[in-house]
Every structure is written in C-alpha cells, then in structure tokens.
Amino acid sequence: MIKDSPNPPDTEAELEKETDPVSPYAFLDSKKLHDAAIRALDHYLAPPPEKKAKADRRPSSVFVVAPNVDSETLLAHACETLASANVMASELAFGLNGPTCNLMLAVQQMISLAELSVNRVLDQVDPHQ
Numbered sequence: 001m002i003k004d005s006p007n008p009p010d011t012e013a014e015l016e017k018e019t020d021p022v023s024p025y026a027f028l029d030s031k032k033l034h035d036a037a038i039r040a041l042d043h044y045l046a047p048p049p050e051k052k053a054k055a056d057r058r059p060s061s062v063f064v065v066a067p068n069v070d071s072e073t074l075l076a077h078a079c080e081t082l083a084s085a086n087v088m089a090s091e092l093a094f095g096l097n098g099p100t101c102n103l104m105l106a107v108q109q110m111i112s113l114a115e116l117s118v119n120r121v122l123d124q125v126d127p128h129q
Helices: 012-019 030-045 071-094 098-124
Strands: none
Touching: 071 098
C-alpha cells in the first residue's frame, strides 16, 4: 500500500528541525554566502569613508590668469565674454518655444545685467599709463 504523506518525525530534534526557520548556517556554504551578503550590504548601505580635506587638492593649472595682467584688461575680456554669451543665449532663445524659451531669455537677461555691471566698472577704472 502506498502512503499519501511521509512518516511523522520520530524524535523531538527532528520535529524541531522541521518547524524552526532555516538558519543562515544550515547549508554547507551558507557561512560564505552570509559573509558575502554582509559585505554587499556594507558596500551599498554603509556611510562613505571620510574624504581628504579639500586643502590637499590643488587647482588645475590648465587655465591660469597671469598675475601681472592689469584689472582693465581683465575687465575688458570679461565684458567681451559676456557680450558673446549674451548673443549666444539670445540666438538660442529665439530658436525655442514656450517655457524653455522663457528660461533662456531669463538667462540672457542675467548675462546682460552682468555685462552692464562690468561695463560700468570698466568706465570707472583709471587706466595705467
């Protein structure tokens, strides 16, 4: 005769084994899997290590303003750069529609205001003879 269900557990240890949740160390390599899971969780959830202070970093010297350049020359270059940015923003704004156009026009207006400020300072600079 064939039984529909398996034999009931004979001992209390076997009964406890069937009703207890599975231990993370119940299988042969489960300790290694558990350690790997802990490392993965630490990698993604642990706070990042403290970074070195910014004082240790040196700025890139690719683009450097020479220290002997006078203020009038720097202001003149800033004014020309702002004028170019103003034209680029204006051209871009008129190629756009809706809120994006309004946003670009706002950027263009900020550039114009900065250009006016630089021009005003440039007018007041006493050129070195």
